[in-house]
Amino acid sequence: MVSCTDKVHEYISPSITRPRTKRIFDQYQQTKGIDLWSCHYEIMKENLEKLKEMNIKIRREIRQRMGQCLNDLSFQDLQSLESDMESAWRVIHDRANRVLTNQIETSKKKVRNVEQINRKLKMEVGAMDEDPYGLVDNGGD
Numbered sequence: 001m002v003s004c005t006d007k008v009h010e011y012i013s014p015s016i017t018r019p020r021t022k023r024i025f026d027q028y029q030q031t032k033g034i035d036l037w038s039c040h041y042e043i044m045k046e047n048l049e050k051l052k053e054m055n056i057k058i059r060r061e062i063r064q065r066m067g068q069c070l071n072d073l074s075f076q077d078l079q080s081l082e083s084d085m086e087s088a089w090r091v092i093h094d095r096a097n098r099v100l101t102n103q104i105e106t107s108k109k110k111v112r113n114v115e116q117i118n119r120k121l122k123m124e125v126g127a128m129d130e131d132p133y134g135l136v137d138n139g140g141d
Contacts, residue, residue, distance in 0.1 A: 029036055063069045064081055073081065 025036060060069060064073070065085060070078065070081075
């Protein structure tokens, strides 16, 4: 199907098979004298090139952060890289401190809870050890 914006949409009813649809598109292209897929192919090709460039750039940045490929960088680029790495280190360091602080606080709460349970159990055991018929001093009788 061709929309009013000249975009091609495929619709297959149960009675139409894929090979038949392809023949319909081929006949349409021959009749109109156009290639329906060339524009789509070009767009995909451009997108692929952009993705490849982005991939190369990211890989270079990773290598630079690992201390490789630094010879081609200017002094300003090195300073910028150093600044980026310092800010990243700060973020990681702060996050690690927060995680450790939370773990310490959780451990302290658990210790306080266990100590409270221990005190309660000691009191219960102490109460069990007391003689219910204890000796009473009647003042010397």
